[in-house]
Amino acid sequence: MRRPAAAVFDVIETLFPLEPLRPRLAALGLPDALDLWFTRILRDAFALDASGTFKPFREIAGGALEVLAAQRSLAPDPGAVAAVLDGFMTLDPHPEAAPAFERLRAAGVAVATLSNGGVEATRGLLERCGLLPLVTRVMGVDEVRRYKPAREVYLHAARTLGQDPGRVAMVAVHAWDLEGARRAGLSTAWASRLERRHHPAMAPPDVSAPDLLGLAEALAGLA
Structure with a gap:
């Protein structure tokens, strides 16, 4: 080479x-979800890409977070989800x-x-x-x-x-x-x-x- x-x-x-996002997820009621959430973001991006569909990263990340929260019987409001997503810009x-x-x-x-x-x-x-x-x-x-x-x-x-x-x-x-x-x-x-x-x-x-x-x-x- x-x-x-x-x-x-x-x-x-x-x-x-991504560790600084952990407290933001904890505030949403998901203190142990960082690794799983990011894995799902990637999974969903790969699935959409494989099917010929493009969606922006933030939309995929927000959707993955909403699904994960629902699976934990949580229903965060859009502002709370946005607060987690905004954390990407503070890394x-x-x-x-x-x-x-x-x-x-x-x-x-x-x-x-x-x-x-x-x-x-x-x-x-x-x-x-x-x-x-x-x-x-x-x-x-x-x-x-x-x-x-x-x-x-x-x-x-x-x-x-x-x-x-x-x-x-x-x-x-x-x-x-x-x-x-x-x-x-x-x-x-x-x-x-x-x-x-x-x-x-x-x-x-x-x-x-x-x-x-x-x-x-x-x-x-x-x-």
């Missing part, structure tokens, strides 16, 4: 952990995110983001925490109306960056995200801190490290 021309970072959980990045971006840029590797959320929401999140000036391009699924891990999303990222897919590395904590990227011809970099073990049914990553700075060092160190 050569040093990539660009490193494209997943956003939610890769750059921004803080992992502390090594900025140093990882800076390390890659110093090695001549462009830094971009590719989220299953919308472009403007992601841009606002990056701007709020000071990461936006380090990012060459903010990309989201609303630009192609498909969800990762659909092949088209990763090819869109490569085209937008003006690179062949093989010159782009996808950086993520989710094995499923990297599986989609690999099938589109991108190289893959996996941070192990979330899943701990890369899914054995999926192709192993080209590069792995416990965190983002470790991945940046590994990618920047390639010839």
Whole structure:
């Protein structure tokens, strides 16, 4: 594997952990539901995508939350649901995110983001925490109306960056995200801190490290 021309970072959980949303869910009566809720958001996005339907991330997330609440015999009002969803825009990045971006840029590797959320929401999140000036391009699924891990999303990222897919590395904590990227011809970099073990049914990553700075060092160190 050569040093990539660009490193494209997943956003939610890769750059921004979801733990700060837990108190908001607790206020809704769902103190232990964070992992299940996010898993259902992804499941529902994948199902809609597979059926040829695109819905914005916030709509899917809100619907998944309403269903989960109903299954727990809860009936939150729309304002309470919105308060949880608004929490996505208050997330803080992992502390090594900025140093990882800076390390890659110093090695001549462009830094971009590719989220299953919308472009403007992601841009606002990056701007709020000071990461936006380090990012060459903010990309989201609303630009192609498909969800990762659909092949088209990763090819869109490569085209937008003006690179062949093989010159782009996808950086993520989710094995499923990297599986989609690999099938589109991108190289893959996996941070192990979330899943701990890369899914054995999926192709192993080209590069792995416990965190983002470790991945940046590994990618920047390639010839």
